[in-house]
Amino acid sequence: LRLLRRPIGLAPLRPARRLLCVASPTAALATDGDSSPASSASMAQPAVVDVNPPRGTRDFPPEEMRLRSWLFDNFREVSRSMAFEEVDFPVLESEALFIRKAGEEITQQLYNFEDKGGRRVVLRPEITPSLARLVIKQGKSVSLPLKWFTIGQCWRYERMTRGRRREHYQWNMDIFGMPKVRAEAELIQAIVLLFERLGITSSDVGIRLSSRKVLQAVLDMYSVPQHLFTQVCVIVDKLGKLSREEIEKELISTGLSSEAVQGIIEVLSLKSLSKLEEVLGSGVEAVADLKKLFSLAEQYGYADWICFDASVVRGLAYYTGIVFEAFDREGELRAICGGGRYDRLLSTFGTEDVPACGFGFGDAVIVELLKEKGLLPDLPRQIDDIVFPLDEELEGPASSVASSLRKKGRSVDLVEDKRLKWVFKHAERINASRLILVGKSEWERGMVRVKILSTREEFEVKAGELQ
Amino acid sequence: LRPARRLLCVASPTAALATDGDSSPASSASMAQPAVVDVNPPRGTRDFPPEEMRLRSWLFDNFREVSRSMAFEEVDFPVLESEALFIRKAGEEITQQLYNFEDKGGRRVVLRPEITPSLARLVIKQGKSVSLPLKWFTIGQCWRYERMTRGRRREHYQWNMDIFGMPKVRAEAELIQAIVLLFERLGITSSDVGIRLSSRKVLQAVLDMYSVPQHLFTQVCVIVDKLGKLSREEIEKELISTGLSSEAVQGIIEVLSLKSLSKLEEVLGSGVEAVADLKKLFSLAEQYGYADWICFDASVVRGLAYYTGIVFEAFDREGELRAICGGGRYDRLLSTFGTEDVPACGFGFGDAVIVEVCPPPPSSGSFSRVERRKLLGRRLKFL
Numbered sequence: 001l002r003l004l005r006r007p008i009g010l011a012p013l014r015p016a017r018r019l020l021c022v023a024s025p026t027a028a029l030a031t032d033g034d035s036s037p038a039s040s041a042s043m044a045q046p047a048v049v050d051v052n053p054p055r056g057t058r059d060f061p062p063e064e065m066r067l068r069s070w071l072f073d074n075f076r077e078v079s080r081s082m083a084f085e086e087v088d089f090p091v092l093e094s095e096a097l098f099i100r101k102a103g104e105e106i107t108q109q110l111y112n113f114e115d116k117g118g119r120r121v122v123l124r125p126e127i128t129p130s131l132a133r134l135v136i137k138q139g140k141s142v143s144l145p146l147k148w149f150t151i152g153q154c155w156r157y158e159r160m161t162r163g164r165r166r167e168h169y170q171w172n173m174d175i176f177g178m179p180k181v182r183a184e185a186e187l188i189q190a191i192v193l194l195f196e197r198l199g200i201t202s203s204d205v206g207i208r209l210s211s212r213k214v215l216q217a218v219l220d221m222y223s224v225p226q227h228l229f230t231q232v233c234v235i236v237d238k239l240g241k242l243s244r245e246e247i248e249k250e251l252i253s254t255g256l257s258s259e260a261v262q263g264i265i266e267v268l269s270l271k272s273l274s275k276l277e278e279v280l281g282s283g284v285e286a287v288a289d290l291k292k293l294f295s296l297a298e299q300y301g302y303a304d305w306i307c308f309d310a311s312v313v314r315g316l317a318y319y320t321g322i323v324f325e326a327f328d329r330e331g332e333l334r335a336i337c338g339g340g341r342y343d344r345l346l347s348t349f350g351t352e353d354v355p356a357c358g359f360g361f362g363d364a365v366i367v368e369l370l371k372e373k374g375l376l377p378d379l380p381r382q383i384d385d386i387v388f389p390l391d392e393e394l395e396g397p398a399s400s401v402a403s404s405l406r407k408k409g410r411s412v413d414l415v416e417d418k419r420l421k422w423v424f425k426h427a428e429r430i431n432a433s434r435l436i437l438v439g440k441s442e443w444e445r446g447m448v449r450v451k452i453l454s455t456r457e458e459f460e461v462k463a464g465e466l467q
Numbered sequence: 468l469r470p471a472r473r474l475l476c477v478a479s480p481t482a483a484l485a486t487d488g489d490s491s492p493a494s495s496a497s498m499a500q501p502a503v504v505d506v507n508p509p510r511g512t513r514d515f516p517p518e519e520m521r522l523r524s525w526l527f528d529n530f531r532e533v534s535r536s537m538a539f540e541e542v543d544f545p546v547l548e549s550e551a552l553f554i555r556k557a558g559e560e561i562t563q564q565l566y567n568f569e570d571k572g573g574r575r576v577v578l579r580p581e582i583t584p585s586l587a588r589l590v591i592k593q594g595k596s597v598s599l600p601l602k603w604f605t606i607g608q609c610w611r612y613e614r615m616t617r618g619r620r621r622e623h624y625q626w627n628m629d630i631f632g633m634p635k636v637r638a639e640a641e642l643i644q645a646i647v648l649l650f651e652r653l654g655i656t657s658s659d660v661g662i663r664l665s666s667r668k669v670l671q672a673v674l675d676m677y678s679v680p681q682h683l684f685t686q687v688c689v690i691v692d693k694l695g696k697l698s699r700e701e702i703e704k705e706l707i708s709t710g711l712s713s714e715a716v717q718g719i720i721e722v723l724s725l726k727s728l729s730k731l732e733e734v735l736g737s738g739v740e741a742v743a744d745l746k747k748l749f750s751l752a753e754q755y756g757y758a759d760w761i762c763f764d765a766s767v768v769r770g771l772a773y774y775t776g777i778v779f780e781a782f783d784r785e786g787e788l789r790a791i792c793g794g795g796r797y798d799r800l801l802s803t804f805g806t807e808d809v810p811a812c813g814f815g816f817g818d819a820v821i822v823e824v825c826p827p828p829p830s831s832g833s834f835s836r837v838e839r840r841k842l843l844g845r846r847l848k849f850l
Binding site: 049050051052053054057058059060061062065066068069085086087088089090091092093094096097111113114115116119121123130133134136137138148153155157167349350381383395396397399400402403404406407409410411412413414416417426429430 | 585
C-alpha cells in the first residue's frame with residue numbers, strides 16, 4: 001500500500017487502492033509516475049486504473065459535496081445581499097495572461113502546458129486576470145461601477161513532496177470603477193457577513209490591513225526607482241515565512257541601499273495607525289485611505305474585526321492600495337482570504353486603467369477553521385418520501401405514485417426488490433419523512449398506506465389525493 | 468463570429484505576446500512594457516458575463532431541482548483526469564478528440580471528455596463503504612480538442628445522472644422520468660421533443676444470428692451510430708472492413724431500420740432479452756405517465772463504447788438540432804477498470820442544445836430563438 005499525503009484538515013489518509021487485474025503488455029497502464037507496471041501475464045485486456053483522482057486533486061463524494069455546496073451557497077448568499085452579479089470564465093486561459101515576471105510564487109507554479117495546436121495555455125492560478133479580461137472585452141457595453149463575483153477552481157503545479165493540493169475553489173468578489181475606499185469597505189463587509197453566517201465571530205478571526213501606498217511612500221523617501229516597487233512587495237510579503245536576514249538579503253540584491261532596507265523593515269513592523277502617521281505624515285494618501293477605512297468600519301459595525309498591520313502587503317504583483325487578509329486569531333492557520341486594490345492592472349493588459357479592488361477566498365482554510373471551532377454544519381442526507389411496492393405486480397402503481405409526488409415537488413426515492421426491513425433501515429439512513437407503501441389490497445381500493453417516520457403514525461390515503 | 472479584439476499597445480520586443488496561433492506579432496516599437504492581451508477566452512471556450520450566467524444558473528438550478536426530486540445525491544470530480552481512464556480503442560469520436568497533454572511531471576493527463584469514467588472510478592474507490600443502489604448526479608464541464616475550422620465549441624457543461632446497482636429496466640425508466648421532468652420544468656412538451664430508444668441487445672442478437680465474434684461488438688456499435696451522419700454505403704463499407712460478412716451487414720442494416728417493437732419481436736423472437744427489456748420499459752412508461760414522449764427506434768445505438776443494454780436520446784421534433792441528451796445502460800464498464808462489474812446506467816445532458824429548444828425563462832423577457840442564440844454567444848454553432 002502506498003500512502004498518499006493529504007493536506008491537513010481533510011479526511012484521514014486512505015491507502016491508494018490500485019486495482020490490478022491481469023493485463024496484456026499492450027493494455028493501457030495508468031500510473032502517476034511512481035509505481036511499477038502491472039503484471040504482464042497475458043490474458044484478457046482490462047486496463048489498470050488508478051481509483052484516485054490525479055495527484056493533488058479531490059473527488060467530492062456526497063458528504064463532501066454537501067459541505068462544499070453549503071459553503072458555496074453561503075458565498076452566493078452574501079454576494080447576493082451585497083448586490084453583486086455572478087459571472088464565470090473558462091478554467092483554461094492563455095498563459096500570457098499570467099506572465100508578470102515579478103517573482104510571485106503564483107506565477108512560478110503555473111499549471112501550464114502546450115496544447116495540440118502549439119499554444120501555451122494554463123489552468124488558471126487565480127481569477128482576477130480573467131475578470132479583467134472580461135471587463136475589457138465588455139468595453140463600453142458595461143456600466144461602472146461593476147460588482148461581480150464568481151466561484152471557480154484554480155490550479156498550481158508544484159512538486160508533490162509536501163502533500164499539498166494542486167487545486168482549490170475560490171470565491172472572488174471584485175468592484176471595478178469605484179476609486180474610493182468605500183469599495184474596500186464594501187468588500188470587507190462581505191467578508192465579515194460571510195464569517196457571521198458561518199457562526200464565526202471577531203474573537204475567532206481578524207482582518208489585518210495596510211496599504212501598498214505605505215511601502216510606496218517609504219521607497220519614495222529613499223528615492224528607490226519605481227520599477228522595483230513590485231519586486232519589493234513580493235519579497236516583503238515573505239516576512240512571515242523567511243527570516244529577517246533572508247528578507248534583508250533579497251532586498252539588498254534588488255539594488256536597494258541598506259538604509260532603504262532598514263527603513264522598510266522598520267515601517268513594516270508598525271501596528272498603530274497613529275505611529276504610521278508620525279512616520280509618514282498625515283498628508284500622505286496611505287494614511288488618509290486607512291483612516292477613512294477605519295472610520296467607515298465603525299459605521300458598518302465591523303470595527304472590532306479589523307486592525308492595522310503594516311506588514312500586510314500580500315504576494316500578488318498588481319496591488320496598488322489597501323491590502324487585507326483574514327487570519328485565525330489562534331495563529332495556527334494560513335490566511336483565510338486576502339485581497340486589495342489594483343488600480344493599474346488593465347494598463348498591463350494594454351488598455352486604459354480602471355480602478356478596481358477585490359478579494360479571493362479559498363475553500364480549504366475556512367473548512368479547517370470551522371473544524372477547529374466545532375462549527376462544521378451537520379448536513380445529513382434528507383428526502384421527503386420513499387415509495388415501496390409491497391410486491392412485484394405493484395411496480396406499475398408505485399411508478400405512478402412516485403411520479404405524481406415528484407411532479408408536486410417532493411423528493412422521492414422509489415425502492416424495489418428489497419425486504420421491508422431494509423427499506424426501514426434505508427429510510428433511517430437517508431432521513432426520509434414518509435414511507436409510502438403500495439400494497440395489493442389497498443391499491444385495489446385506490447389507496448396507499450402512508451407512514452410518518454418521525455411519529456410512526458400510519459394511515460391510508462387515496463392515491464389521487466396524495467400530496 | 469466576434470472579431471478577435473486584440474488590444475495592441477506599444478510593446479517592447481520582449482513583452483509577452485498572446486496569440487491564438489493565427490495573427491501577426493505586435494508592433495515592436497520600443498516604449499513601455501504593457502503586454503498584449505487577447506480579450507477573448509481561449510478558442511472554443513465561453514465567458515459567462517452576468518446575463519449569460521443568469522441563464523446558465525437558471526438551467527443548472529433546474530437540473531438540480533429535478534435531481535433532488537428523484538432523490539439523487541450530488542457529487543463532483545476533478546476536470547483533470549489521467550488519460551488512461553479514457554483509452555478505449557473502439558474508434559469512438561469522443562476518444563479521438565481528447566484534450567490531452569503531458570504535465571510537467573511527464574504524466575499523460577486529460578481535460579475529461581465525459582464524466583462517466585470518473586464516476587465509475589469514484590464508485591470503485593468508495594468500495595464497500597457505499598450501499599447500492601447508488602444514485603448520483605453531477606454538473607460538470609467536459610472538453611474536446613478538435614481543429615477549429617468549423618467554429619465548434621471545445622467545452623460544454625453536462626448534467627449527468629447515474630444509477631449503480633439496479634440491474635432491472637426500472638433504472639432506465641427512472642432516468643427517463645428525470646429527463647421528462649426536466650423538459651416539463653422548462654416548459655417543453657412532448658410535441659416539441661421526443662425520446663427515441665432501443666437496446667444494444669438488439670444489435671447483439673443480430674450479431675449472434677450471424678455468428679459474428681464478440682470482440683467486434685463495440686466497433687460495430689460505434690460504426691452503426693454514424694447512420695445519421697454517413698451514407699448507407701459508407702456504413703456498409705466500414706462494417707465490411709471490420710470483417711463482417713455482407714449477409715451480416717445487410718441483416719444489421721435491416722433490423723436497425725425497424726421502428727416498431729412488434730416488428731422487432733417478429734424478427735428476433737419474444738424470448739429475447741432485447742425485446743423483453745423494451746416491452747417492460749414501455750409498460751412502465753405508461754405508469755409513469757410519459758408514454759407519449761418515447762418511441763422505439765432500432766437505429767439508436769449511441770456512440771460510446773460501453774453501453775450494453777437500453778440506449779436512448781432526446782431529439783427536437785422539428786428535426787433541426789442534434790440530440791439534446793443521451794444515455795443508456797453500461798453493465799460491464801467496471802471490469803474494464805479491473806474490478807467486479809456492477810450494473811449501471813446513466814445519461815449526459817449538455818447545456819448547448821437545450822437552450823436552443825426551450826422557451827426563455829420568465830426573467831429574460833421575450834426572446835426569439837435567434838436572439839436567444841445570440842444571447843448565449845452561440846454564433847459558434849455547436850454542430
